[in-house]
Amino acid sequence: MSKTIILSLTLLFGVWACATTDLPSVQSMDGLQLLPDEQRLWNRSKEEQERLNTSSDIYDDPALSAYVNQVAQKLFPEDLHGQELSFQVYMIENPLLNAFAYPNGVLYIHTGILARMENEAQLATLLSHEMTHVTHRHAVENFRTVKNTTAFLATVQVAAIPFGAYGNIAGMLGTVGAMAAVSGYSRDLEREADIEGLARMAAAGYDPQEAPRLFEHLKQDVEEQDVKEPFFFGSHPRLQERITNYNEMLRARYAGASGAKNTEQFQQIVSPMLLDNARLDLAMGRFRPAERTLTRILEGEPQNAKAHYYLGEVCRQRAQADDREKAEAHYREAVECDPALPEPHRALGFVYYKRGQLDASAAELQKYLTLSPDAPDRAYIIQYMQQMKSD
Amino acid sequence: MKKLICVLIPFIITACASRINGGGGLYESSTHHFAVDIPAGWVQLNTDKYLMLSKEDPFLQYVLIQARPIDKPFKHTRKKLKPRMLPQEAAEIILDEISSDRNVVNFALVENIPVSLDGYDAFKVIFTYSTENSLNLKTIYYGLLSQERFYNIRYTAVEKYYFKRDIEAFEAILNSFKLHDAPAG
Structure with a gap:
């Protein structure tokens, strides 16, 4: 090439x-x-x-x-x-x-x-x-x-x-x-x-x-x-x-010149794209831009469950000082905003799994599988749940 | 990433790899602490960074075995592997690395499952993608974290004909894979 x-x-x-x-x-x-x-x-x-x-x-x-x-x-x-x-x-x-x-x-x-x-x-x-x-x-x-x-x-x-x-x-x-x-x-x-x-x-x-x-x-x-x-x-x-x-x-x-900014209309139209772009930033490990975009989405839509979930993912994957606690808080917010969104349940399941709270973990992972029966990572989840049962 | 490797590997190999047209047999890496059986008739292309095997031509099919330091940065994502990651978490980073590569066109994940590799927890992902020339390729990618290394064994082939034809040979290579050091996880 x-x-x-x-x-x-x-x-x-x-x-x-x-x-x-x-x-x-x-x-x-x-x-x-x-x-x-x-x-x-x-x-x-x-x-x-x-x-x-x-x-x-x-x-x-x-x-x-x-x-x-x-x-x-x-x-x-x-x-x-x-x-x-x-x-x-x-x-x-x-x-x-x-x-x-x-x-x-x-x-x-x-x-x-x-x-x-x-x-x-x-x-x-x-x-x-x-x-x-x-x-x-x-x-x-x-x-x-x-x-x-x-x-x-x-x-x-x-x-x-x-x-x-x-x-x-x-x-x-x-x-x-x-x-x-x-x-x-x-x-x-x-x-x-x-x-x-x-x-x-x-x-x-x-x-x-x-x-x-x-x-x-x-x-x-x-x-x-x-x-x-x-x-x-x-x-x-x-x-x-x-x-x-x-x-x-x-x-x-242009001293003193002004004109249209059209902020509200712009924000409304770009809003759906922001989440997609934040996900790309997250995949590339560009945590700061992802966090900034997701925070901006939540300023306009505090009940946006996906934005909370991805912000939780930013914190979990960045893993700095108090990120673990922040991640859990965002996952919980996501579940509260939209209990039918599968991914935050999986994320909470892993938080509990790593903390040794196996019953709570199994419950969240089961919710995830129920909400997303064709989840691409289903095999992992079943394996974790089986391990928890045998522990 | 895979496509880039596929494109560049034949040139790189010509320049800096040792090429062994062997009759197969046991390959042992003292540097990276693993061993595999190489099928008869497969060409062994060896560098200090990876072992590549191909039956005819890496453009048609190749098996690549690599042991990279866990803290070595990736090219397309800034995320890093960590020693105590779950296989699923490691798979997530590998998929982010591959899907963030703008050269990988029409990337599609086919499967992502936990597996056991030489008795250790590992992941297996299968994906397809295309090249600029609309050549459709398919890859099976196994990965496992062991102490300070990330071992990965990949099989990539042209989806039409070659992938199916040579998968048995790949499985034989995979099943012969042994780690010499006891992984911590």
Whole structure:
């Protein structure tokens, strides 16, 4: 796979001659006319998207998808209407904080970054940033620019190496996607996307003061997870630099400006996805983000039994200082909120089993089997119950 | 993870493993304290980290036996195994590790049960997944915790034809598996 990516990148770069790196934006063109190398990039993008869109990586939530695409339409610049360019947003089921755009207007957002947002204005910040990469033809500029620099080698390496806990993202996306999602763009192109994107979201009526908050969330994640791998939103210093840039832009151009945040509607629509994303975080052992998301769900829905159960699982698996007690408390809350939910009974059964309270353990495990007769771990439960009987 | 191993192993092996086209027989690892019988005709691909066996080609089928330190981090989950974990808890982490690997496509768990391996409590999981090229693979994965090591024995093969054809050989290897040290659990 790595060899394939290196070969693909080399071919992509190899067939391009040296060219300018300052292309006019799509808005300023009289009709969208793709340059030969740009056309090749679009063709490659479509191939990669076909593979991605039919994979199990796409998060399937029609309501959320419709909402995100509606926000994208609000940001769609009027002067682009009539051009042969449209935007389509897909979500990738992945707890890592990332988003990227293909040059043909297809955008992908990880559920992880959606889960960290607080309102629609922050979503608009992300989308308008990505849309600027498209309208300003950054992908082709990026490819041309890096071709003649040592960054080419670094880019190839970035696209080819496995990302440890962050998954082999390059392999999943293909060449063009990996360039956008993993390597990102040059500092100048990112700055242009920040400036134009901020203008676009403010013009669409969103509160520009929310823009730097999105990047603050990203910075917090990089710090918490001790992210060392190069990633789309860059390293810690680059994130800090961008937060500073945003704040400077707000002071210089948007002082006192405000607009819509649409917090309530946003929270309501993303709510079902939050639990799914927390479960992915938990599977990857990203306990802090999982805990934060689950706590947020419970702030809005204190009786959410599944959120209590998963929060109990975070505590049990993290196993720090008083986590054992916290886990038990959350399992109990889960049972209280929804006695028909099987998993908290199993979890309590194990708590009692390890504590030597065999009767209580057997009772909870039996409840679990009754509520979930086809449980995938049924054989373990029966074995534990038999052991308890014989003890 | 499995797919990655499947993809990379043939290249890695060429570079750094010793390859023995033996007539089978007893294999003993003094480093990792286990022994297995290798069926006649199976190629033994040996590194200091694992023992891999294949009848024709690891792309078609392989058996991998590994003894990894319990505290060694996984690639795709930050969770860690602990010495006194129940087999079910260890299986949960292994499944999280595999399902969190973005290269494992269409992962589906078929079975997850407690078993006894060489007389010790262990787990057995069976799962299927696909490669980028739509090749469907099936894996049987046994795991057991023993003191400071996590032993795992896996059989992966192309689901169509090869999995069924070579499962008897895998079972023979599995049944011959012996730990030299007495595990604490």
